[in-house]
Amino acid sequence: MEMLKNIDAVIFDLDGTLVDSMWMWKTIDIEYLARFGLEFPEDLQADIEGMSFTETAIFFKNRFKLPDPVDKIKRDWNEMAWDKYLNEVPLKEGVREFLDYLKEKQIPAGIATSNSKELVDLIINKHNISEYFKSIRTSCEVEKGKPSPDIYLLVAKDLKVEPLRCLVFEDIIQGIMAGKNANMKVCAVYDEFSKDDEKEKIKLADYYIRSMRELLQ
Structure with a gap:
């Protein structure tokens, strides 16, 4: 998979990226x-x-x-x-399959979210996906939320990976900027909620996908 070339870890935003919320x-x-x-x-x-x-x-x-x-x-x-x-909130399409792929390739994954710790735990447990992630952090654990790079740098540190060798998946402009500000490669993800920002998201990110299913073709 071209996108994962020279990448040692993958970091996901949660809302709008992993779950349709x-x-x-x-x-x-x-x-x-x-x-x-x-x-x-x-x-x-x-x-x-x-x-x-x-x-x-x-x-x-x-x-x-x-x-x-x-x-x-x-x-x-x-x-x-x-x-x-x-x-009412499902995983977005292709998410579980892509997480399986990363696990199989032994590429560590983390979550960097602006959501609350309580709700993150609820989501992860409900969808039974905690085993896929070596680090799960919320923006309340760092000094500043996105677009500051703090949360992404913290997860990279947890995963013991250089920021330059991390790939981020994000659905909103501020999140894409946070990943870029952390010197990471960023793949923008389509989400209905931010469809008006489409052009800007594509411009800011290194890659763009409509669904994680594309990653496995």
Whole structure:
């Protein structure tokens, strides 16, 4: 596989890359703001893209002048997302097959996500994919969320691999930039949620795929 030439490890984003879940976060934001009688602003997703779970909660608290503490905001989001992840969010096509391929070739894999630790654990266990990953990290464990390279550099360190020899899979612009800022090769992944950013994603990344199934042909 051409893409894996000179690559010693593969690092995946989670939402929109491994699982088809980006759609539900907008739904949660709309429902959550409605609790406070607030409208969902159309520019919101662009403002929070790439932020860690904690950074996003702080942003919400400040922008919408929410009375709840940051920890409660995060707890409420976890509760709202829990059921959806459990019942409505599938793995994206070709994901399991590609993970099997990496395992077979003994190429270590990691996850670098902006999601919360609780939800990441839920997703990994529900789809029974923890065995594929030697490192699973969230942006709350580093100083800054994406587009900063921090999270990708941390996972590379866990995997004991030079950043230059890592291949990243990402579905959003801020994530692609985080991978590039970490000096890694990046493959952009199609996701319905970010289809308007298609041209920009292709321009920023080294590779582009519509589905992980393409990797195995």
